[in-house]
Structure formats: C-alpha cells, structure tokens
Amino acid sequence: MDEPVVYKRCGCSAQDRACPDLADEGHGSWYFSIQVLGPNGRKGRVRRGGFHSAEHAMHAARELAAADVLGAVSAACTMAQWLRHWLTTLQPIRERTRQGYADHVRIHLIPGLGRILLAELGPVDLRRFFAGLAQRRNRYGKVLSPSTVQRVHATLRAALNEAIREGLIDTNPARRLRLPRTRRPHAQVWTRSRQATGQRPAVAVWTTEHLTEFLDYVRADTLYPLWWLAALRGLRRGELAGLRWADISLETRELTVVQQLIHINGQLRVVPPKSEASQRTIALDTEAVRLLRRHQQRQHLQGLDTAGWVFTRADGQPIRPDYLTYRFRYLVAASGLPPVRLHDLRHGAASTALAAHVDLRTVQGQLGHASIVLTSDTYTSVLxxxxxxxxxxxxxxxxxxxxxxxxxxxxxxxxxxxxxxxxxxx
Known part of the structure; x- marks a missing residue:
C-alpha cells in the first residue's frame, strides 16, 4: 500500500493548493490522499480533508490504512471488513441508492469506524463519530449539512441491521442514537424585497415574471424545448435526459416517463424512474408540441436519429444529466435573474400550475408523487x-x-x- 500523502488546500481561489496564503497557520485545512481497497476489492484513491493539522491528517490516513484489510466476516471482523462485505451482498436496489451507500462507506464510515471490531461497536463510538462528522467539511469547505449526516446514519443502520440478520450481533447500536433533527427547507419565492436582502434561500422559486424572462432569454438555445418542459411540466433532469421520441406522441399531445438516465461510475446508465409513481403520462400544451416538432425537424436536417434520444449532443449521443445542471446554472447567471437550481424548476412548475388554478391532485400526477401530502408540503410554494x-x-x-x-x-x-x-x- 502506498504511503499516505498529506497536503494543505483552501479552496478560496482558482489557485487552491498554490494559494500564497496557505503558509498562514489559520488559512485552509489539511488533507490526506491514500490508496485503499474499494467495496469491490480493487484499489482506489481516497481523499479526505478538513483536518486542523498535518499530524491529524496523517493519523487519520494511517488509521484508514490499518483498517484496510480484507478477511472473512464474523463477529470478530472489523467494521471495514463488514461494510465492504455488506456492499457486495446487497439485495437489488436502485443504482443511485447503491452508489450513495458506497460513497458513505468509503468517505465517512470506513475512515471513522473501520478499525473498530463489529462486535465491539458501541454507542460511545457512534456518538464520538457523529459529533466529528457534524463538524467535518466537504470539498467545498462547507460543514456537512444535517441531512447528509442523517443519510450517513441511515446507511450505517442498514448495514448493522443486516449484521443482526446474519447473526453476527444482537442489537443495533445506531438504532437509538439521537441526531439533530432536519427540517425540509420551505421553498421561498424571489420577491423584490427578498432580492434586496442579498440572501439566497435554500430552495428558491422564480415568480411567473422571472420564468417568462428566462424563457425569453434562452429562446435561441438548442435546449429550449427541454427548459420549457422542465419549467412548465416539472420533469426531473434524469427524466429529461432519458427521454426518447418513442415516449412522445405529438398527435395526442402526451409524454410518457418510462426511464431516466443517470451518470454513475463514469458511465451513463438507463434505469427505471425514481419510483413507481414516477412512471406517468404527462399532457403537453400546444406550445410544447410546436417546440418539440421543430426540434425533431432540426435533428432530421442535422442527420441525427429522430427515432432515438430527444435531447442529444452534437454527435447524437445522449446528454449527461449533470451537464444540464451546469448549463442551466450558466444560463441563469448570464440572464441576470435571481439564482435558482435546475431542480427548483419543479417547485416552480407546481406553483405556476396552482396559480393557473390547476387542482392539487392533477399537479401530483404531473410531478409523479405517490402522496399528495408530499406534493402539498414540498413543491407547492405559493406565488x-x-x-x-x-x-x-x-x-x-x-x-x-x-x-x-x-x-x-x-x-x-x-x-x-x-x-x-x-x-x-x-
């Protein structure tokens, strides 16, 4: 195994590790980089940061290296061994969920708990671990959010529950652990008074006037029909990226969501929608049909396959969902409008539909929610x-x-x- 590499970085400028202020003791934080065995038994490089000193970073790296030993799982195995085994024996689950579990194990759980024996893991270990996790900073230098800590806790609970089913432990020490409660952020509309404060809400929604300005600004963009569908019909970015012409009927003015594209482990993969309720048929307005028809004609003139993907790159290959996020962020900044995320257009789509006096049950079906309560509580910020x-x-x-x-x-x-x-x- 390679010797850990320890370095300092700040993230406050494009120079980052070359920042001249890094010589100051209070500027930036320490990181380590080390090769360890991944969940699949292959070596991969792990980087962690947020340490106050080089000594702390090196100590954490060596603890991770010491826990990086494969062996047969039993009550005497380490948490690192058990967590890797658990990941390789998971029942079929959504790819996004599996990737989330793997990230939590690699980034947080093995570095923090990997050396502890499975049978000896106790509440004191977990309180100490999660207290430190709540103060840890991500790659952008921000403290981990309470919701991220909660998701790491959920991953750990799932892994320990499986150890109980395997007969390796009797109780789950993570079950009764109390963590700070998280509140789902309430979407707030970008009114003039809120813009004047200069503070950005966690979840922000445009007014109808803002949305009209944005759509007018991006009218010449090749992805204009996509922005229209996202803003007025509330499709998720993976659903938009995975849309095929076979899923659209321009004659009956309907669009059916049957799949989505996700980018995982460096590859684009076609997977089912987020939930059973997400498999839905959405009515299209006349303008959407006109935009899609023109978009299809443009693809035909460019020699692209008009029986394949609806939204593509110049070579006809599908678009990565994260590219849509970057592109949308760029267009919003260029337009001079208040900042919102691409996913916030779902909030806006629901609010705009309510402003047009569409009933809540119809909005629920449009967004693909299993519960009308979720639609009401989460996505219907009132304009x-x-x-x-x-x-x-x-x-x-x-x-x-x-x-x-x-x-x-x-x-x-x-x-x-x-x-x-x-x-x-x-």
Missing part, C-alpha cells in the same frame, strides 16, 4: 399573486356579508320604529 388573490377573496366575502347583514339590520330597525307601541303613555 405572491396567489397570496393577493386569497386576501382579496377573503375581503370580498367579509364585505359582501357585511353589506348583506347591514341591509337586513337597517331594514329591521325601520320596521321596529314604524311599529305602534302598546305601552301606555307616561
């Missing part, structure tokens, strides 16, 4: 115009009722005044 419509509707109801009630009260008062009194005069 400002809906707030104003609700306020006006409420006021109209109250004022109308008040006028009607006031008329009845005045009429009753006049009747009482005109009615002769039976009281004797004083």
């Amino acid at each position: 400002p115009e809906l707030h104003h419509e609700a306020a006006e509707a409420t006021a109209r109801l109250v004022l109308t009722t008040a006028r009607r009630t006031g008329h009845r009260l005045r009429k009753r008062t006049l009747q009482l005044q005109r009615r002769p009194s039976n009281r004797p005069p004083r």
